[in-house]
Amino acid sequence: MERKDKKMERAKERLKELKGFYWHLAAYIGVNSFITISTIIGRMNNGSDFVDVLDFGTFAVWFFWGIGLFFHGLKVFSYNPIFSKEWEERQIQKYIEKDKREAQKFK
Template sequence: MEIMEDDKIKLKRAKKRLHELKGFYWHLAAYIGVNCFITLSTIIGRMSNGDSFMDTLNFGSFAIWFFWGIGLFFHGLKVFSYNPIFSKQWEERQIQRYIEKDRKEAEKFK
């Protein structure tokens, strides 16, 4: 009976992981599609107003790529479970530190 419950938990976790992965890929597709459309529209619009192609290539044309890219980068870090600051080893060290602190506090009152 316990094995079946464990399998259900694993299945639920796998479905959640798949949902997060699909969400990231949709975010990536929207990032590429929307940014291409906005960039091309901006370049074409500026060129139709008399600017040369080189005049259209500035930070303003690509700012949305940059700032949305930062959000996409952090979304990817979350989805692919990469957290260099709060890693599993860091969590274990913190847990051990709190357990040791609680043990020392409990010994004071014995």
């Protein structure tokens, strides 16, 4: 019974992380859309041409916040190309073998 409880807790934690990512994504789209539209309208009201409005400053928040959102997504969807599950298994095996060799020294 205890094992089911642990599985349920892990599932609930996973769901919480997933919901957190989707809220982050919704905030990203909503806030950045508002900022971008406000910036474009404000600049055009000041006499700028539409082409002049489309510079990096207009989309900088999208870019930098997008980097954070990207890494949040990698974490939530368990994608880690550097420290993969295979890498973890190799490291665990290496430490187990090292412990065995150390134990053999004292026999």
